Amino acid sequence: MRLRTLVPAALGSLALAGSLVTAGPAGRAAADDFSKPDRGFAPPNTVLSDASPASVGLGPAPIAEAVAQIHGHEQVDPSGHPLFAGAVGIMGHEGRIVERDASGWALRYADATTELPRDQWEPMRTDTIFDLASVSKLFTSIAVVQLIEEGRVSLESPVAAYLPEFAANGKESVTVRQLLTHTSGFTSWLPLWSKWPDKASRIKAVMDRPLTNAPGSTYLYSDLNLITLGVMVEKLRGEPLDAVVHDRITAPLGIKDTGYNPTDKARTAATEYQTAPPRGMVRGEVHDENAWSLGGVAGHAGVFSTVDDLAVLSQALLNGGAYRGERILSRKSVEALITNFNEAFPGDSHGLGFELDQRWYMDALSGPRTAGHTGYTGTSIVIDFTSRSFAILLTNRVHPSRNWGSINLARREWAHGLAAAMAIRPRHGDTAWFTGGENATTTTLTTPALPVGPRGGRLGFDLFLDTEETDLLHLERSTDGGATWTGLPFDVVDRGTTETADGVVSGSGTRRWVQVRADLPAGSQQLRWRHTTDGGYLGRGVAVDDVVVQGPGGVLLDGEKTPDAFTADGWRLSGRDAVA
Template sequence: MPSLAGLRGRGGRSGQLSVPRLRVDAPERAGLDPEQMALLARGVRGLTAGERPWAAGTVVVAGRGPVIAVREAAGWAVRYAGYDPETDRGVELPPAERVPMTVDTPFDLASLTKLFTSVAAVQQIERGTLGMDARVGAYLPEFRGAAEHGVTVRHLLTHTSGLPAELPLYDCADNAERLALLRDRGPVAAPGERHLYSDVNMLLLQRLLERLTGRTLDVLFHTGITRPLGMDSTGFGPCPGAAATEDQRRPWAKADRGMLRGVVHDENAWALGGVAGHAGLFSTGSDLAVFCRALLAGGAYGPARILGSDFVELLLAAPGLGFAVDQPWFMGELAGHGAAGHTGFTGTSLVLDPATGTFLILLANTVHPRRRPPDSTPRRDAATRLARAVRPT
């Protein structure tokens, strides 16, 4: 990983050449094998077939460099009115009342939100206003659980803080009780000892960024990432036209909210008002392709630059800051040479591969009509198809 001393002050936002914007074109124009890309698209379409499909609906966007070689939708954004636990089946809507999936359908991104929180943090590191190895307690002294154990910004970004995976904020009586729980809960493992994936890391990072900048997280995302990149379909909810998620009820869920569409699925993000560092963002496949393209192009898209290229390298280099790196279980054969990405509980995933310049966004409402044990085999298979499509340049 590059040192911060060698990075600070480099890769600024002025005097840069414009990066070509994305365009839809034939796979061959991107150095991708058309047969493999056709198999990728066919495989994703098949995920919505049958009585118990992998997902009610899917959107896939894949390409290389400035070329989107596959951009397709299949199935339904809304297929079910609810879930019947007695038959263990979704209650089908009449065909006339279902909502078809389109390539422009927004999705609840779930944990893909963490990638944007990480970019927002690295932007502050680039500016010199945030220290990577500074202690959280230096910014949030009242957060005793993290402060007393020496948790650092790096620990939060790399999921090595030792903080628990989640906290039952959804069961708290009010925001004061939620804040107290976040403030007081300490690590369950020694910071730096091991990787322990945790939503709490990003919730603390959210509060740190908000304290540091005086801006809420939604404003930081808009001004620092989505507006410069022209990602007009990306933001926190409500998002009325989004793909439906879950008939959220106990005992399979943690709250009783009924069928959800256009409001955040994650119970903790919901309890926090819908804007959270770990979940809550909505976006489309096309917007996420822009996000991938900007990172693959060293932090720039068109005339805009959201990060210097060295700081993109810092973000994506193993072990990754917020991003998972080289994880075959969802990256397939793209893993192994520095591919980075993430998955989301609602069925979303994103992979970008700096070694080949390729990107893959697979969005699906796999929790519609209710959550079930996760299965990333389709993500892995789609990524492998993309890896096998790459031709030498």
């Protein structure tokens, strides 16, 4: 939580307000996972199966809306083209696949500007194979963590201890952890494919490259970090990276459509029409030019996969590293994957290879224990360990041109659909007030005039909050019938820790109710909760419950008994028996 007078270290952040629904039938997950304490990993014997959203307590409407939004992006927009030609998405929750959707086209264009004849368009299928681009980095990272687990690599040891040639030009102190967390000091990228003539010289160029920043001083996302780790894995394993990924990750998990240089090119989604290098329409070969110049197998890019294969990988991690009796990582290693090693770089939370808590594509699923990655070709994977959920969206957004723009909005919409399908329970009674997430809006919840006596009064309520830091919840009071409002300072009490705010709060992360208390001066006054969102990213919004105003003479307002006393503009009263 971000309090406007301070940033409380003890509280961290508050998250995820949501709709309010009835608990699911016995033996099924209720749709209140955002208000449950983190239960840790799923049972290791959890195996994915299909189920309807409602059967696991999820609200179907937000998921259906997310599907419709993805389909909408495949229509020609004012730019004269769709945001992307096609997409395949999958959502999982508590070991169940609750949505799997394919739409649009795996192949639509002949070149960067020309559509193929309509009868030559090829539709997306749920088993379409996609170039994952930088999502490939997760496979390399898992391969590295397997070496750490075996004791063959130490996280804090210099990379040069395992790859002596990497020490060139001042890199002898760069650690394995710094490569995995993009704090090595490396530059972001080099044009390996065009500046060096062959694979050996390209790898040497990475090994020889001096640092741009001092190790550990800066967060800078870099392909070179993972290229280096891929080379290290190959050297320590004594076999190519594609063989390592197959033998130690995909084969044990039983996923058969994931790997490098796919042989079934007809099932792949086309990517870009490239003129430099002159590759034409790229399909079934890695899009990334550097990975292509390295033979299609590199630590930073090159993996192809399907949504169902990535769902299995996600569930294996949610299970603590195991699936169908096969273990690819220990529970301790999975914890390391999703532990933030970048606390020194706020906003750039990073585990070992996995990005953490990145609202710009994770949207309302984001939190300290939400891990994932994106890929340049239009791919994203979001794994939320707190709710045991995942949202995977694969598109061919570079087909036919990388210049058609970002698909981050679609990534957020897909993640938001799953997050919004989950709900919270009221802290007290059967109902609570909730304001959902819409960009660029202001919503208010206002009390009637309250006759606070000369000795003052006391406001108390329960708060559940998930907003980005620039989407603010204001607590305000008015003594002139609502003509003017001033901020009301308040205390937030969370499991025995108290922090003070000057009337404004924002943030996310802890996914639990907290208590709020405020002193009220004497005099007749109204109180209101005002939630303002900007035009950027969204969380789940705000929930308020059990509002009580007391004076020396007794209770002046009991929100549980008299919810009709409030005036709501954009807020809604949601209960256990409704999905808002």
